[in-house]
Amino acid sequence: MTLLLLDTNAYLRIAKRVKPLLGVAFGQKDYQLTILEDVEREFQRSPRLQINFPWFQDGALQSERLAKRFRLSRDDREQLDAAASVLRGWVIGNASQYRSPPSPVDCRVLAFGQLKQAIVVTDDLAMHKLGEEFGIATMHGHDLLRRMLAAKMVSKADVRGIYRALEANSDLPATWEKDRDTYFPRLFCREDDDPG
Template sequence: MTTEVLLDTNTYLRLAKRIRPAVGCQFGQVPYVVVILKVVEEEVHRNPKLRFKNPWFDEPEFAQERLAKQTRLSAADKQDMKLVQDVLMGTVQLEIDKYTSHGRSPPGPTDCWLLAYGQIKSAIVVTDDLGMHTLAEEAGLRVWHGFEMLAKLRSAKVVDNDLVRDIYDALERNGDMTDTWRTAKHEEFKRIFGPKPKGND
C-alpha cells in the first residue's frame, strides 16, 4: 500500500527544482509517493513575490510534470475535504493566539485544504509552516518538515550528499533558510555538515 506524501507550496519550491522528477517520485520501503494538488499552482500564480523568486516554476519541464502527475480530486473527495477544512479553520479561530504567537501566521484556507487531504487520504503533508504543524498535532494528522523528507530521500538513495549540500546552498542564497532547516543541518545531516559550530547558538 503506497502512502502519499503531499507537498505544500513552499516545500515544492524548495525541493522540486533539484530533485528530478519531484512529483510522482517513489521512495522508501513503505513505499512513499510524492504528490501535489492544484492549489499549489494557484498559490504561486497569484503571488507575484513567489513567481519572481522562482522563475523556473512555469518552465515547460516543471509545468508539464505537474500537469501530468497532479492529483485529481473527485467530487466526493472535494466534499469530504471541505467538511474537514471547515473544522480545521474553526479550530484555528477558537485558539487563534496559539497560531499567532512568536510572529507566526495562522493556517489559512489553502493550508487547511492540504491538511484535509491528509485526513481524507491518509497522506503525509510536508510543510515547514509551524502553524500547520501545531494544527496537525491538534487534529492527529501526520506531517513532516521539508528536511525530514529530504533525509528520507537520502536514506532511500534518491538524493546523495552532494545534492543535499546543493539544496542547502540554494536555501542560503535565496534567503529561504528556516530555523528548522538550519537546526537540521547539524543534527539530521551531521554526517554531511559536521557538528554545530560552537558559539552559534
C-alpha cells in the same frame, strides 16, 4: 504506498533540484510525493512567489505537476471542502494560539492529509501545530530530504546544493538549520565556515 503531500513552500524548496520529483516511489515505505492543484493557484495569485521562483513556470516542471498532482473526485472535493472548513473554523476561533495562523490553502492541504491518510510535508510550524491538534501526520522538509537521501533518490551533493540555495535565498527554515548536523552528520564540511 505512503502518500506524501507537499505544501507550496516544501515543493518550491526542492522541486528545482530534484527531478523527477512527483509520483516517484522511494524508500522502504514506498513513499510517493504529490501536490494539490492549490499549489498552482497559490503560485498564480502571489506576485512574490512569481518573482522569487520564476523557474516554477518551466515547461517540464509544469508538465510534471499536471501529470502527477492528485486528482480529486467530486466526492473527494466535497469531503475536502467540509474538512477544510472545520480546520479553518478552528483556526479562526483559536487564532491567538498561532504566531501566524494557517491560511485557507494550508487548511485544505491538512484536510487532504486527514482524508487520505497522507503525511503533509511542510515547514510551517502553525501547520504542524494544527495537524497535531487534529491527528494529522506532518513532516518537515529536511526530514523528507533525509528520507530521499537514504533511498538514494537524491545525492549528498543534491542535499548540499539545496541547503546552499536556501541559504543564498534567505529561505532556510530555522528547523532545517537546527537539525542539519543531526539529520546529515558529516555531510556539511565546516571548513566553509573557516575565514582563513
